Amino acid sequence: MPCKTTESEEGSLPKDQCESPLINENNEGCAGGGVVLKKGPWTSTEDAMLVDFVKKHGEGNWNAVQKHSGLFRCGKSCRLRWANHLRPNLKKGAFTAEEERLIIELHAKMGNKWARMAAHLPGRTDNEIKNYWNTRIKRRQRAGLPLYPPEVCFQALQESQHDQNTVGVNGGDRGHHDILQTNSYEIPDVIFDSLKANQGVLPYIPELPDIPASSMLLKGLGSPQYCTLQPIMPNQKRLRESNELFPGPSASVGNGFSSFEQFQDDTCDKVAQSFGFSPPLDPDPAIKNSESFGVIQGSHSLSNGNSSASKPTSGAVKLELPSLQYAETDFSNWVASSPRPLLESVDAFIKSPPPAGTFEIDCSSPRNSGLLDALLQESKNLSSSKKHSSDKSSNSSSATPGDIADSSTLNICETEWADYGDPISPFGHSTTSLFSEISPISASGSSMDGQPPAETFTGIIVKSEPVDIAWTSDREEETTPRLSFTQPDALLGGDWLEQSSGCIKDQSIFATFLDDDFDIDYKHMAAGTSTSNQGWGLNSCAWNNMPAVCQMSDLP
DNA sequence: AAACTTCACAACCGCGCTCCA
DNA sequence: CTGGAGCGCGGTTGTGAAGTT
Incomplete structure (x- = not known):
């Protein structure tokens, strides 16, 4: 034309x-x-x-x-x-530290509202900010680092909560806090209800929380980027990827187990994702089959679509750190997509529970990256230096999968996950991070001490890649509270609540984070009245159960 | 030194909104 | 009310520079 x-x-x-x-x-x-x-x-x-x-x-x-x-x-x-x-008054050149900080804060509040963000950055254009963010996201995701510093998360949450209280959920100042677009995050509670109803039936599905799904989706953290309507990679596609990556017996994961995989992706992972991270590595393939966590890695990606789409991985697989390729893991899939996939997955899963052997596939997760290499070594060093912290931390530092199962000992404060931005942290040995240790452990069937070099633990050559200390490179100063959001158990683990008082000064913030339902349980937990996982399903239970699952992968 | 990869940025594209006839 | 024009926005793609093998 x-x-x-x-x-x-x-x-x-x-x-x-x-x-x-x-x-x-x-x-x-x-x-x-x-x-x-x-x-x-x-x-x-x-x-x-x-x-x-x-x-x-x-x-x-x-x-x-x-x-x-x-x-x-x-x-x-x-x-x-x-x-x-x-146009005049355009500011060219690299972003200043202050600008970067502001961008991060604004993004935590607004999501991918580049133009609005630009309005807060005189002389900067939306395109500039967008490009900056996207590249930064890529860096961070590759490094497995959280997108937002904890303080930013909390701040955003606080503000969003405040706005919700004052302005209303959907009304009002849309122009400032798009985070208030809670509709974007709303998931019919029925989804979770449905899942909960099947808790007893699903051997590998952790109890589901009483937390309304909509609440789980972090009213706060959500940034539209997580909610962009992005086509969900069909489960089959994911499985196909897995199979392509791991042809052979391991491919059995696709045999009727897709649902579970999907389920896990859509629940545990995305919950974790919702906190702004992407697990650095394929945390534990065993936990989530091939993609329990790892899938998500690409996640957020960006959903800003940035994840340019799920390129199917095929043929010779070059093992790399998580990339944005794995758009299917995008949190948005869970949120923006209709509940159907989740429900369907669950249903399918119920119909065809996973064979135990299917877990083995993940031992060779493609997304176990060379990052492990450096991290494992570093984490060992770190763990030894942290043994002083406490018995608990020491327990976790010598964690075997079974130990990890006792996630009641988790204490992210102690583990200093803390060292936010510290590339080591997400994988710190001393941490109980499921992400960090399970993969190698489960793959090798041994403890960390006996762990083979990351490059060989799955028989697959893992390309080492330097960790991008994105946060620090971004000139972000690690600040308090040193709560890493890259670690799901950091947020969801039971004991953590008790022990984290020193970390989270304002517990109400956290309650806000997960909404009132969480608040209730949280208070119980904090009061020591509820140390069980009951009612915490997706929270503590999910993570606590993982190691058990993980152990299955220890099977030859 | 060449080939390849990654990164950062500029520009493009499509969608959706608002305004107005 | 409807449809078109104008525009803004967010996502995606293209491309050159820089870095790596």
Whole structure:
């Protein structure tokens, strides 16, 4: 379809038409009325023409640019060029530390509302911020680091909660805290009810919490990025990936166990994801089959779609750290997608409980990355230095999968997960992180002490990759509270609640985080009145149970 | 030094909203 | 009320630079 560029037609340019359908392979607009609209990089001459136009006519009416300036660019392109590069007072260059901090905070509050974020950053464009964020996300996810510093999480939560209380859930100042768009996070509680109803039936499914699903989805943390409607990779596709990655017996995971996998992805993982992380490694394949956690790694990705989509992994697998490829793990899938997948998965799972052997597949999770290498070594060092912390921590530091099962001993404070931003932390030996240790342990069937080199533990060469201390590299100062959100048990573990008082000064914040239902249980827990996992299903139980599952993978 | 990979940025694309006739 | 125009936004893609093998 010809690009209409004549004066009479200019105003009636079909939406966006000037750019896409009109452009031929030469990247130039097709002739519409004999005019070719140019695409691609702008020249200085074009810039000058555009600036001249704006000086004369002001901003806006971009489709008139071509008419008045002789610029063979569509209005949209002109607007973009002006907004991102030519308008005055644009600040160029790297983001300052302050700007970075602000971006992180704003993103925690707003999600992928780049334009709104840009409004808070004078001289910066939405595109700049978006690019910055996306690349930062990639770095962090590759490193398995949380997207947000804990303090930012809490702050965002606090603010969002406050806004909810004052403004209302959906009403009001949308312009500031999109986090309030709770509708985006709402999941019918029926989903969880349904799951809970089957708790006793599902051997590997942890009890489900009494926490309303909508609450679980962190009213707060959610950023629209988690909620973008992104096509869910069909379960089959995931499984196909798994099978491709691990052809052979391990592929048995796909035999009727997809649902479970999906279920886990959609629950445990995403809950964890909801906290802003992506597990650094395939934490424990055994726990979640091939993708219990790992899948998610790509997750968030970005859902900002950034996860450019789930590229199927195939053929020769180059083992790397989690990438955004695994969009299927995106939290958004869980949230934005209709509940159906989850329910269906559960149903399917109920119908076909997983064979125990299926866990073995994960021993060779593709997403066990070389990160393990460095981390394991570091974690060993770290663990030895942390043994002083407490018996509990020491227990966990020598954790075997079974030990980990006793996650009641978890204490993220002690473990200093703490060292947020410390690439070691997420995998710290002393931590009880399921993410960190289970994979190698379960794969090797031995404790950390006897652990084989990460490169060989699954018989697969794992490419080592330096940890990106994204946070610190971002000039973020690790600050209190040193609560790592990359560790699900950090948030969900039972004992942690008791022990974390020193970490979480304002417990109400946390209660807020998980909503009132959590608050109730939490209080019980904190009071020592409820140390069982009852009612904590997805929370503590989920994590606590994992090691048990993990042990299954120890089987030859 | 060449090939390859990764990164960062600019630009494009499609969707949806608002306004107005 | 409806449909088109204009525009903004968020996601995606393309590309060159830098780094690595």
